[in-house]
Structure formats: structure tokens, C-alpha cells
Amino acid sequence: MAEKIRFENGTLQVPAYPIIPYIEGDGVGCDIWKNAKLVFDRAVDKAYKGTRQIEWLEVLAGKKAFDQEGVWLPDATLETIKSHLLAIKGPLETPVGGGIRSLNVTLRQELDLFACVRPVRYFKGVPSPLKNPEKTDITIFRENTEDIYAGIEWEAGTAEVQKVISFLQDEMQVQKIRFPESSSIGIKPISVEGSKRLIRAAIDYALDKGLSRVTLVHKGNIQKFTEGGFRKWGYELAQEEYAAELASGRLVVDDIIADNFLQQILLNPERFDVVALTNLNGDYASDALAAQVGGIGISPGANINYQFGHAIFEATHGTAPDIAGQDKANPCSLLLSGCMLFDYIGWKEAAALIAAAIEKSFAAGCFTADLAGNASSYSTSAFAKVLAENL
Secondary structure, eight states: OOBOOEEETTEEEOOSSBEEEEEOOSTTHHHHHHHHHHHHHHHHHHHHTTSOOOEEEEOOOTHHHHHHHSOSSOHHHHHHHHHHOEEEEOOOOOOSSSSOSOHHHHHHHHTTOOEEEEEEEOOTTOOOSSSOGGGOEEEEEEEOSSGGGGOOEEOTTSHHHHHHHHHHHHTSOOOOOSOGGGOOEEOOOOOHHHHHHHHHHHHHHHHHTTOOEEEEEEOTTTSTTTHHHHHHHHHHHHHHHOHHHHHHTSOEEEEEEHHHHHHHHHHOGGGOSEEEEOHHHHHHHHHHHHHHTTOGGGOEEEEEOTTTOOEEEEEOSOOOGGGTTTTOOOOHHHHHHHHHHHHHTTOHHHHHHHHHHHHHHHHTTOOBHHHHTTSOOBOHHHHHHHHHHHO
């Protein structure tokens, strides 16, 4: 009988037949989910010979939720994901106008999914703008709940922003708002707790994977108390909790200014193993690194709370409404995110089968339209069938 995954004493308790919620996604979500599910189920069956199986439970979010229930993110969806701990999702449309600014950000905030984890690696045969894309093998840990994504801002010309500006000028003696009459104001919270739990997760991940270097990426040369605090608190954490690993050389913690980092991932990507970044910097770096290895269509992602076990694994690309329903979309972002899900629950054999099948297919020149260039391409469903055969 299928059961929920539980989190006890800091460890996931995964039954042989777990129930895992999924959000199909908007736009190309209808194309990629059904084909990814085919590969997921086939990989589990192949790896465990019928002794394990996932019961997929659909929950609603995005346009599909709005059309059926009149809200973009139903309370029932949040409650189901909370009670089942994990979920996997396709891309979601961002509502136009007021209300929710981003469904993805809302899910991260509501479930306190503080670590956005994106492993970036190259697959042989994939077109890349780099001469040596195989040197790029970096895992990003992006803080997910603070920084400007907290959404604390006031619009220029409103009474609210004028109150904030008056307070800053009159009470805090701020003289550096150059055009106070026409400025919008945003607040960038970066905390000790938020920084340390993200950097701790990055270090634990590195040690678990046998990687030695964790690099703190920041803009602390300019933003000394927020970005600079992130750097400072990262070094403090390493000394407080990982002194033995530092002393033995098993762990090296260093740091780099964000703009230099964006240069170095092009020039010397092999110098980085795991990188920890604040929210906005992590957003920029994630897409930049994805482009180096072939694009966001093959970039997986997970949003995880390592303290309580909650996690959402997701396709990192957009909804691509221009090709929705046409069986053209690349399912690899969702597939590789599924590999991350399987790794997270300890089903590493299934994850390895899927990753190897993708690697084999790419090496043989089997690509969807986004990667095929001028060569003939495979439809979403045809590509999924090739993967299923290659498992």
C-alpha cells in the first residue's frame, strides 16, 4: 500500500511505495510531465524489479488551478505538499497584475525551501558556446528566501515610499538617495541564520559527495553588511562546525566577488566544486552556468529545506507557450530534477539509470529541437521513448 514519506530524527523515512505529489505545469508542462513520468516509472521498475513504485498524486497550481478553482495556488496544494514532504513540478505561469508576484517564489517562501540546489554539468555531444564545456561541473547553492526576493519594496510616487524615504532621511540621516522625489525603495534582508543554514547545507553536500571546495560568492566589497555579512558568517560557520575537516584538508572554504566569479566560470570553471550565493547573485549565476553546458533546457533544480525535509524538484525553464501542446519541448530539465528527487530519497540506482540514458542518447546525437540546431530533431515523446529504451 502506498504511504507518505516521513521525516524523523533528521532523516527521511521512505517507504517502498511512496506517494509523491506533482504539479504538471503550464504551457509545455502538459508535454514534458507525461513523458518524464514514463521514464521515471520505467527507471524505477528497471532498478528495483517491482519491489518499489511511486504513486504520483496530482496537485494544482498555476493556470490549470486558476481555470479549475479560480485561484493560482490553492491552499490544498500547499497542505498536500507539506504533509507529503516532497513534490515535483513543471514550469508555472506567473500571473499578470496584482497578487502573487511569482508562484515559484511563493512556494519557496511558504514552505521555507531555503536552498535552491542546481548541479550544472556537461553532457558529451550537447552544443555549447565554450571550447571546453566538460570543465564545468559545479553545484550551486542559492539562498532562496531572503535578499530582494523577500519582496519588500515601495513604488515611486506613493505615500508609502515617501514615509520610508522621510524616515531614512530624518531618522537615519541618509543623504545618498539622489532623487528622493522619484525613487522606488527596496529592502534587502540578509540574516545570520539564513546565511549559515544555506552555507551549512552547501558544505554538507560537498562533504557527502567527496568534494573539497566550497566557495562563497558575494558582493561584499560594496554591500558590506549584507553581502559582506554572508561572507563573514560563512567563514565563522566553517570554523565553528567544520574545524576538523578544514584542518585535515578535506574541506576548503574560500570566497570570490560575484562579478569576478562570472568571469572565472568562463575562464577557469574547473576551480569550483560547490558555490554558495545570496538569492539574486544565485539567480544570475544559475542561468549563466546553464548556458555554458547547453542551456536551461537541460538544467535541473531543487528547492530544499534540509532542516525539516521539505523539497520541491522543478523544471527550471519557462512555460514556452509558443510550443505548448506541440510535442516539441525538451523534458531533460524535469528528468534531471527527477534524478535529484531520486537521489534525495535514496533511490540512487534509478537516478543513475536516467542520467546514463540521457548521456547515451545525447552522445548518439538524439536531441529535441532546442539542441538539434540544423540537424533533425526528436519530438518530446520520441525522445522519451529513446530514453526508456536506453535505460
